[in-house]
Amino acid sequence: MDVLSDVITVLRTGRPRSARVAWHAPFAQHFAPVPGAAGFQIVLQGPCWLVLPGSDPVPLAAGDVVFRPHGRGHTLADSPSTRPTAPACHPDDPQPLQSYATSTAGGLTGTDSPAAVTLCGAYELDPARTHPLLEDLPELVHLPAHLGRHPALRATVDLLAAELERPRLGTDAIVPALLDTLLLHILRAWLDEQRSSVTTAGWAAALNDPVTLAALQAIHRDAARPWTVATLAAEAGLSRAPFARRFATRLGQPPLTYLTWWRMTTAARLLRESDAPLRAIAAQVGYASEFAFATAFKRQHGTAPGRYRRGA
Template identity: 40%
Template sequence: MDVLTDLLHRARASTALVRQLIQRPPWSVTYADAPALTVVAVLDGHASIRLEDSETAPVRLAAGDSALVAGTGQYTIADDPGTPRHVTIRGGRKYLPDGKPTEGHGNLAPRTYGDGLPGATIMLRAAYELHGDVSDRLLALLPPLAVVPAGPRTGAALDLLATEVSRDEPGQDAVLNRLLDLVLVLALRAWCAESATLPAWYRALGDPAVGEALRLLHTDPAHRWTVAELAAKAGSSRAAFAARFTALVGEPPLTYLTAWRMTLAADLLRDTEKTVAAVAAEVGYTDAFAFSVAFKRARGASPSIWRRQAR
């Protein structure tokens, strides 16, 4: 399993709330309680998006452009950065600028809201609730606001998603979730291909030997890996492999493996009822005491105490 696929799978970025918005100018929608990751795509017309309480400048989205909003801060989508706030979405309800709730959702079709055509901007917004400590590594790929310009690959996926979003047929949620997975992965790959500020481990994926080693560590993190075995599978000498891995990733292979195991263990402790010994075995420790020592060193608390605090 490649590393990005592993992160997406473990972060459970597989179910999202998707809505189509059709808005005629002037318009402005503020999302007060954003999820960990939001994808906004403009299908027709244009929009601007800005992060509230942030030094990030507003960005303009043209037809076919997508934006990835990482983090749980408040943000606003509007026809123009200067348009005053019209409505705020908080807790699934719509509020006017004076703070009063309104029930006028403008439901135009299944999953479709706004004031209709003509002359409107048509957008898709998908809100992902990512999960656990693994999601931190996924979000580390992104700045608070990343724009992916229109392109043939993302465009084809968005066209198909736009065709399906307003339908209400058996299995429609499954169709939309899989299409959204496609849109998200294509957008992430497009952003990462152009970004100069990616984490070291992601940049290292392009190296034949180190990339293969990272794939192996993510495919089977519980295996009792040694540097010599990783080097052999990557087709390199032990010394050369260890030096290159450390130079590209920023830490030695087994240090990276330990940190990844602790990330997986943290999610298992938070989300399952497995014993500490069972969690230890699942992430590659035959000795629960050794696991507890490693976990406390990484997280500042024993597995049992950390589990209680995390819950």
């Protein structure tokens, strides 16, 4: 897998949820914080406002995509002055995020045209396997609608909106796949937006840098290979010392430190999701000895692989 696909595989868990909601003014729906989740709002028809604690309200227009990667609460409203009247969403019953639902909310109903129509949704994330790319994301990723920008993201939104508005045979299989596709396109779009940034550190800088990206792709393509700084530098097309400095500057850690972290993160996923014997998992993440693997795993996760699997 490539780096971004691996990131999604590692951090995603459970089943994503989404709903198409027609909002009738006046409306102000508070979405409560949900630890271990990331949420999105996509405006199909607008305008409306995103109200965040401690920040200025954000005006949204049709076509805007908003991603909240850290599970913080927010309010969606027809006006910043409208006070929330609906009960706050509870993490165990995140209304109106019933799976693949279409609903009507707000003040007026019936034949009145909605003031806004949105797609809202949430992804369950595993806090124990959070990838540093997610930690680097800001509190709010706002991708305003611009003609011709991010066409693949817009196409995915259109497909998802159509499935939620008119569920048919196969919708229960199509919608989760579209939601995962949507998450990838949101992250791609955010990375593209960062390309012109002068920032030299962080995952956005690393994935937009051909040198560090080549090394990361090599690690994620074959984590079991006996990588050294020199062999990773060769993959990246630099000599050893300049490569090591560049990698550490971008990601805040040496290449082999990230390699070990990724191996142990992959091992944890395999322990939770498969019944493969420990020696097979050890070999899959680059350890010829089960003992060496167990030592490295305990150093990273604070417990032995067998006990970790039983706890999971």
